[in-house]
Amino acid sequence: MSTTPRRFQLSLRQRDARIALLFVAPAIIIILLVTLQPILSTLYLSLFESQLGRFSVNVFRGLGNYIDLLKSPVFWSTIRRTLHFTLLSVGLELVLGIAVAQLIASHPPGWKVLRTSLIIPWAVPTIVTGMMWRWIYNADYGSLNGLLSQLGLIKQYIPWLIQPTRAMNLVILADVWHTVPFVALILQAALATLPQEMEEAAAVDGANAWQRFWLIRLPLLRSAILVALVIRTVEAFRVFDIIYVLTAGGPAFGTVTISYLTYVETFNYGHIGNGSALSFLISIFSFALALIYIRLLYRREDSR
Amino acid sequence: MSRKKTLNRAFLFLLTVPVFLFVFMPVAWLVISSISTKAELLSIPIHWIPQRPTLENYTNILTPGTATSEVARSFKVVMRNSFLVAISVTVVCLLVGSLAAYALVRIQFPFRRSLLLGILGTRMIPEISLVIPLYIIATRLKLYDTPWVLIATYLSFSLPFAIWIIASFFESVPVEMEEAAIMDGGSRLRILFNIVIPISAPGMVSTAIFIFLMCWDEFFYALIFTSTIAAKTMPVAIAEFVGRYSTDITAMMAGGVFAALPPVILSLIFQRYIVSGMTAGAVKG
Numbered sequence: 001m002s003t004t005p006r007r008f009q010l011s012l013r014q015r016d017a018r019i020a021l022l023f024v025a026p027a028i029i030i031i032l033l034v035t036l037q038p039i040l041s042t043l044y045l046s047l048f049e050s051q052l053g054r055f056s057v058n059v060f061r062g063l064g065n066y067i068d069l070l071k072s073p074v075f076w077s078t079i080r081r082t083l084h085f086t087l088l089s090v091g092l093e094l095v096l097g098i099a100v101a102q103l104i105a106s107h108p109p110g111w112k113v114l115r116t117s118l119i120i121p122w123a124v125p126t127i128v129t130g131m132m133w134r135w136i137y138n139a140d141y142g143s144l145n146g147l148l149s150q151l152g153l154i155k156q157y158i159p160w161l162i163q164p165t166r167a168m169n170l171v172i173l174a175d176v177w178h179t180v181p182f183v184a185l186i187l188q189a190a191l192a193t194l195p196q197e198m199e200e201a202a203a204v205d206g207a208n209a210w211q212r213f214w215l216i217r218l219p220l221l222r223s224a225i226l227v228a229l230v231i232r233t234v235e236a237f238r239v240f241d242i243i244y245v246l247t248a249g250g251p252a253f254g255t256v257t258i259s260y261l262t263y264v265e266t267f268n269y270g271h272i273g274n275g276s277a278l279s280f281l282i283s284i285f286s287f288a289l290a291l292i293y294i295r296l297l298y299r300r301e302d303s304r
Numbered sequence: 305m306s307r308k309k310t311l312n313r314a315f316l317f318l319l320t321v322p323v324f325l326f327v328f329m330p331v332a333w334l335v336i337s338s339i340s341t342k343a344e345l346l347s348i349p350i351h352w353i354p355q356r357p358t359l360e361n362y363t364n365i366l367t368p369g370t371a372t373s374e375v376a377r378s379f380k381v382v383m384r385n386s387f388l389v390a391i392s393v394t395v396v397c398l399l400v401g402s403l404a405a406y407a408l409v410r411i412q413f414p415f416r417r418s419l420l421l422g423i424l425g426t427r428m429i430p431e432i433s434l435v436i437p438l439y440i441i442a443t444r445l446k447l448y449d450t451p452w453v454l455i456a457t458y459l460s461f462s463l464p465f466a467i468w469i470i471a472s473f474f475e476s477v478p479v480e481m482e483e484a485a486i487m488d489g490g491s492r493l494r495i496l497f498n499i500v501i502p503i504s505a506p507g508m509v510s511t512a513i514f515i516f517l518m519c520w521d522e523f524f525y526a527l528i529f530t531s532t533i534a535a536k537t538m539p540v541a542i543a544e545f546v547g548r549y550s551t552d553i554t555a556m557m558a559g560g561v562f563a564a565l566p567p568v569i570l571s572l573i574f575q576r577y578i579v580s581g582m583t584a585g586a587v588k589g
Contacts, residue, residue, distance in 0.1 A: 016411050020407040031464065036426070037437070041437035117327050122571070123517065126523065127521075131543075131546050131560050133548060141350070244543060280433060283430055287425070291426035293428070
């Protein structure tokens with residue numbers, strides 16, 4: 001009598017495992033076809049020199065493409081610009097995101113409207129964001145020039161996008177407009193779940209608002225901030241869309257980031273080997289950050 | 305004390321003003337530009353409020369005969385492509401994603417945890433690292449410039465995301481509800497569709513919206529894999545306005561508003577789900 005249910009349970013378990021495989025099979029097949037096979041193929045292609053449209057010209061180069069890249073000044077200046085974009089935009093997004101989240105959490109009049117409004121820049125498609133800011137920055141008819149000259153801050157219209165570093169900073173401003181809401185919204189959601197007791201106790205003990213923010217709120221928000229930081233860093237490092245519409249990499253390559261360089265190498269020049277090597281480097285970087293992200297998530301779950 | 309409190313609230317309210325301005329000024333200028341005439345748009349000093357507001361820019365895009373540039377004339381077809389691709393991907397992701405997510409969180413089987421982590425890992429692979437092989441395959445299979453290639457390639461980022469976020473919603477369904485059904489001999493498939501999915505309905509809604517928005521927003525694959533109105537999507541059309549047809553400025557602005565309306569309206573209607581989805585998956589940027 002006592003053995004029957006046990007054997008029954010075992011067979012149920014085995015049957016369950018088979019069902020599980022059936023359930024995950026479609027997803028695994030799709031992921032194998034559109035993700036795993038291509039990424040391995042990119043690695044393979046990065047070891048050859050070949051030209052787009054002429055797949056017969058295949059010269060094995062081993063790590064030659066990678067070595068060429070690491071030796072090329074263009075690669076390093078592109079990395080420098082990519083870091084400029086990533087560090088400045090993510091930095092601003094975090095600072096502004098935390099500030100806006102904190103503002104919403106302190107419930108000023110109209111805070112619900114503010115929270116809802118933040119969804120709009122987040123929902124506007126990236127390409128539309130770029131197009132809109134390009135029009136705002138327009139040298140002859142742009143509203144930035146219009147506004148600043150009417151306020152008396154500039155005497156004549158400025159061609160904003162002709163100086164490389166300034167162009168990059170203006171791309172960053174457009175990106176910040178588009179992505180601060182994401183950071184602010186997840187952080188205000190995290191703030192809303194924080195226990196109030198500690199802060200109240202600290203207030204009773206005479207800690208001022210500034211001290212409560214730095215010593216209690218910020219440490220409690222640590223894991224939410226880290227998750228936002230990693231996600232935004234991965235995305236910023238591979239920025240492409242907004243640059244494509246806003247500056248198309250110009251002026252004078254001033255806004256060419258690593259993804260944009262990969263695009264140009266591959267689809268304008270047809271250098272498949274170099275393009276593959278570049279894109280594989282991008283995925284190595286993303287993967288390293290993904291590992292950090294996974295560790296953060298699991299630490300968060302363990303501490304729960 | 306209470307006077308200090310009122311002052312404090314007034315100060316906080318003042319702080320919201322620059323945030324509102326930063327959020328709304330760019331969008332307001334986009335909308336104003338879209339209802340201005342070209343002459344007014346190109347006037348100096350700038351006309352903040354159009355003296356003769358017009359909806360002509362919109363009707364030009366919607367009635368192809370009158371539009372000036374090619375991209376404006378094909379706008380309706382392009383918009384339909386965007387909807388077709390985004391909706392198809394969303395449906396596939398919900399179906400395939402919930403099957404996989406259910407097995408991954410509820411059924412014990414070998415390599416379960418590594419599979420879940422592997423799926424999360426593939427979500428981090430950038431599009432650009434996959435695009436060259438996908439491009440080669442797509443041209444060989446004669447799928448280049450068809451909606452099919454977009455649907456297939458969009459699954460590379462949306463499906464891992466869907467599995468991950470649906471799994472986090474399924475995990476919060478109490479196991480007891482399923483156990484009773486298992487005792488009654490219900491199949492896993494029936495449990496999934498009759499119990500787990502209905503209970504997770506809000507989660508499914510937020511997953512669907514996120515995937516739709518991701519696909520609507522997607523630009524890179526659409527740029528690489530399409531060349532004509534057979535498959536071109538909204539972001540590609542907008543980018544063409546900026547590049548090749550930049551003189552058609554009013555149509556560009558109206559097109560931008562059109563491209564932004566579906567995601568903005570959807571997000572505002574479902575804003576509750578958006579924020580819960582962001583935190584559940586800690587997702588899209």
